[in-house]
Amino acid sequence: MKRDRLKKAIVGVLGAATILGALSGCSNSQKPAETTTAKASEESKKEETSSVAAQSGSETTAAAEPVTIYAATGGSPKPFTFVDSSNQLTGHNIELIKAIFDRLPQYKLEIEVTDFPSIFAGLDSDRYQIGVNNFAKNEKRKEKYLFTDPIFANEYVAIFAKDNKKAESINTWEDLSGLKTISQSGINITTALENYNAANPQKAINIEYSDEDLVLQIQDVEAGKYDFVLMDKPMFEYYEKEFNFNVTGVSISSDVAKDLMEEPYSYLIVSKGNEKLVEDLNQALKEVIEDGTSKEINLKWFGSDYSPSYK
């Protein structure tokens, strides 16, 4: 029996060593594989795969081949970002970012569709360099991510049930105080609401969080479960067309919105360490807005121009 136990102990220790070796070897065993592929492509294409080196700030200025930038989108909401019936990713944000990259020959854009929360996790881990999902800005996000200049000047509407008398007296954000709303965490509207609440703690809006689909949220408003739900104006127009809800949309005057929230805009967000990329994006974005490309894209998707202006 003693010999047996000894044998087991040896097997155990050796086995554990092998597993630990294999685990830590994950990085090591990847090394040769990765370097060989890197070498191979270096030989054939010269530094195409050196994107990470460029991104992490070492700035390979000599790179003649474009650096691949990975962008992530959740593929919703339409019309900002969605996959159309011919399985093509499209929408306002997508066309805009493509227009921007058209002016940046030094980069190659790859857009991936992923689950919405994965965009943030992917940016944290630098798996993606850009998040494109009509993102709004807030303090916490500013700490974690880089923001480009605004890509879209948002207008919000508060959706009330048609028979709700309160809707008539709503003009400003303050009129919404004390009312109950529902919102999905992480999206631009929620950020706007949270920003407002942070600035006006004594006139706060009651936010309930849910991953509930917007259609259900609007139905809940119809049913009186919540007072209102806040939406992007262009999006609400699409929803109205599709579902013909029994609700009214009250535009929140954008001047007031600006006063209270300082920035009712949407942005591209970029993972930390890519300052050079942001600079290039801003440069190209300015061109896109000034030469009317952005206006064209806006008119196509929304019927009116929501381009931010440079003043």
Added chain:
Amino acid sequence: MSKIFDWQLVFTEIPLLLKYLPVTIQLTLIALIIGWVAGLFIAIVKIHRIPVLQQLCTLFVSVVRGTPIIVQLYLTYFGIPIFLKYYNFYNGTSYNVNGIPPIIFAIVALGLNQSAFDSETIRAAIQSVEKGQVEAAKSLGMNGLQIFYRVLLPQAVTVAIPSLGNSLIGLVKGTSLAFTCSVVEITAQGKILAGNSYRYFEVYCSLAIIYWVITIFIERLFTYIEKKMSVPEQIAEKKEA
């Protein structure tokens, strides 16, 4: 109140979703194989109480069973790049994790998750075989491998099949979370379709139907296998033949 629920869409969307069924099946099958192989390994380690390895396996099973699968997907898909980022920073290297297709991460995460659950099933099944049989086999001069393949495995499989079928069904539904790793399988495709039509509820109804049918199929399959295996006479007949 018009068109709140478009029931026709539920059925017209099914073919569009089924285009991505191969991805779901691929995820399931490969994760299943990883799960069974790794699960068997863990079970053997636990049964033989191999020191060090046993503790490691117990820790692994405990962690994997104690955390939601979506968290595990996040950890593998986004944790490894963060690790690489640090590694690159300190070693001046430039490994890029984007070179590895996302589906690999999903398969590995699902497979390891499956292995943790299956290992307990397999361990219980192997231990359900009477010790006397093992001793009898030993006295007949069989070695360890022979005992395992000839005595333990056939009987253990019969015991394990229902639970393994159960966890396979769990795995099929677990694949619906692979979208967190940018893998587009049927649920992800459903979300993408709904992103275009705004009709999430209808898509989820279609998905429910698809998953239900898949599950019925698996149930049937396992009932069939169970029947085939649980009749001792048949096994005996086969061996004689």
